[in-house]
Amino acid sequence: MRLFKTALLGCAAALATATVGHAADLPTRKAAPVQYVKICDAYGAGFFYIPGTDTCLRVGGLVKSEIAISNTPYRINLPNLNIAGGVNNTTFAAIAAGGGFAPGIIPGVSRDAVGWGTEGRVELDARTQSPWGTVRSYIRVVSYFGAGATANTGALSNGILGLPGLGTQASRESTILDKGFIQFAGITMGRVQSFFDFYANAVGYTGLRGSVQTVNALGYTARLGGGFSATLAIEDSVSHRAPGGNTIALTTPVVVGAPLSQYLGTRMPDIVANLRIDQPWGSAQLSGAIHRVGVGLFATGGIAIPGVVLPVNTVLAKDDRMGFAVQGGLKFNLGMLAKGDVLWLQATFARGAMGYVDGSNLSYNGGVYATTGYGVGGGRISSGNGWHGGSLESDCVWTYSGRCEVGTAFAIDAAFRHYWTPSLSSTLTADYYQVNYSANALNPAAGAAAWGSTNFGVGVTNYKEFLVATGLMWNPVKGFELGTELTWQHGVTSRPVGLAPDAALIARGLPAFKSQNNLYRLRIRAARAF
Numbered sequence: 001m002r003l004f005k006t007a008l009l010g011c012a013a014a015l016a017t018a019t020v021g022h023a024a025d026l027p028t029r030k031a032a033p034v035q036y037v038k039i040c041d042a043y044g045a046g047f048f049y050i051p052g053t054d055t056c057l058r059v060g061g062l063v064k065s066e067i068a069i070s071n072t073p074y075r076i077n078l079p080n081l082n083i084a085g086g087v088n089n090t091t092f093a094a095i096a097a098g099g100g101f102a103p104g105i106i107p108g109v110s111r112d113a114v115g116w117g118t119e120g121r122v123e124l125d126a127r128t129q130s131p132w133g134t135v136r137s138y139i140r141v142v143s144y145f146g147a148g149a150t151a152n153t154g155a156l157s158n159g160i161l162g163l164p165g166l167g168t169q170a171s172r173e174s175t176i177l178d179k180g181f182i183q184f185a186g187i188t189m190g191r192v193q194s195f196f197d198f199y200a201n202a203v204g205y206t207g208l209r210g211s212v213q214t215v216n217a218l219g220y221t222a223r224l225g226g227g228f229s230a231t232l233a234i235e236d237s238v239s240h241r242a243p244g245g246n247t248i249a250l251t252t253p254v255v256v257g258a259p260l261s262q263y264l265g266t267r268m269p270d271i272v273a274n275l276r277i278d279q280p281w282g283s284a285q286l287s288g289a290i291h292r293v294g295v296g297l298f299a300t301g302g303i304a305i306p307g308v309v310l311p312v313n314t315v316l317a318k319d320d321r322m323g324f325a326v327q328g329g330l331k332f333n334l335g336m337l338a339k340g341d342v343l344w345l346q347a348t349f350a351r352g353a354m355g356y357v358d359g360s361n362l363s364y365n366g367g368v369y370a371t372t373g374y375g376v377g378g379g380r381i382s383s384g385n386g387w388h389g390g391s392l393e394s395d396c397v398w399t400y401s402g403r404c405e406v407g408t409a410f411a412i413d414a415a416f417r418h419y420w421t422p423s424l425s426s427t428l429t430a431d432y433y434q435v436n437y438s439a440n441a442l443n444p445a446a447g448a449a450a451w452g453s454t455n456f457g458v459g460v461t462n463y464k465e466f467l468v469a470t471g472l473m474w475n476p477v478k479g480f481e482l483g484t485e486l487t488w489q490h491g492v493t494s495r496p497v498g499l500a501p502d503a504a505l506i507a508r509g510l511p512a513f514k515s516q517n518n519l520y521r522l523r524i525r526a527a528r529a530f
Helices: 003-025 444-450 502-507
Strands: 054-070 075-077 113-129 135-146 172-184 186-195 208-214 213-225 228-235 259-261 269-278 282-298 313-335 342-351 358-360 397-398 402-405 408-421 424-436 463-477 482-494 516-529
Touching: 003 313, 075 402, 172 213, 208 313, 208 342, 282 397, 282 402
Parallel strands: 208 358
Antiparallel strands: 054 113, 054 516, 113 135, 135 172, 172 186, 186 213, 213 228, 228 269, 259 282, 269 282, 282 313, 313 342, 342 408, 397 402, 408 424, 424 463, 463 482, 482 516
């Protein structure tokens, strides 16, 4: 039995050895690892090939939430104080008869001091190489929810909370195509940042004046070598224009009633050009734009020539001229102070093209979230005791000269960011902004007298503004930021010609006119980009 067991074990061992030997002679093949995403490193980090194509795609996004606290001085809106059909300049020029001024008074207690906004953004950047260069398509869709003072704001590009509203605001949701364009062989077409823009609120949370415009455009950029480039573009004028104003209230004896200023039909795009240089030290850019100012004066209900009733929307007058804007900017990379330090300087001037100086055209006043029309930037601050000569600037103002006379504006911006540590930085931004209108627009009384009339509307006002903002930002993780910013904004409004004397205002229970006022705002923000 022992011999049998020994023989059996020996056979088993021999069989195992033979099996191993034969197995060793067989070819072996390891399964290749499955590659679900193929990295595309031709265009920088984050790109991958769309399966089955030679197109590289980068998916990105942003979540940003901000709470803002502002002071809430009450506001008296002058347009609400005008008598329909004009104001008789006797004693109470800009005060409607019978106490009709009440709707124009917005006490501070009825204005929101606290607002909260949250923004979600999705970005897709697709690029394909071709024999003629890279074909790029880019999409950025932004959804925004605002509550309180920010319900109607649309300043999404930098600083999602706008100025406090005229009264309390319900919550509001909005979704827009913030960017959407195609680039090929130096050509860009679609919804883009205007080729006029340079600084475009690159630092901090508070938007500065100057041009920050999102537009439809078709442009060609030529690379000139040595870091130089030049762009020539056409851009939709609607995104750049500001509304036309009107001081004509009663043109006795021809027309009875207050005509309405409206744009004429769009006939040409804005023509925009820039010359730019990018170097290790920073960048510089000169920009110019030509902007058509086409405005009509239209009859409204009740307007009549003696013996003739004019249909509503009858064109009483037309004015068509060209405005322009110019801008120069410098950016300095201050790596000798700390990595990432940067200083921006910019100056902008416009004549009959106020949208190029007002700031972001996605801002509270006149942006895509408001009802006043798309194309203009941030509004003014109410004057000292709430007197407000109009929220929005005008490319031109109809006067008794029979013309829509253009206004001028300029802004000077400065912005500095310093990194105390790689994750802790502070910002300091400031601007000066000034708007001026013609003598006829400021003083319609003189023009009315020349027409033999004692009735006229309230004149428009000139405006100056100073802004300073400082913030502290912490980036504990790349793409994630916690920050706070404090802003002081000081507005100076000229006294409207046609406004009743202070004694008459006080007698009616209204405050005396004070030209200056301050707005203070504290922002607290969390943002995560990916």
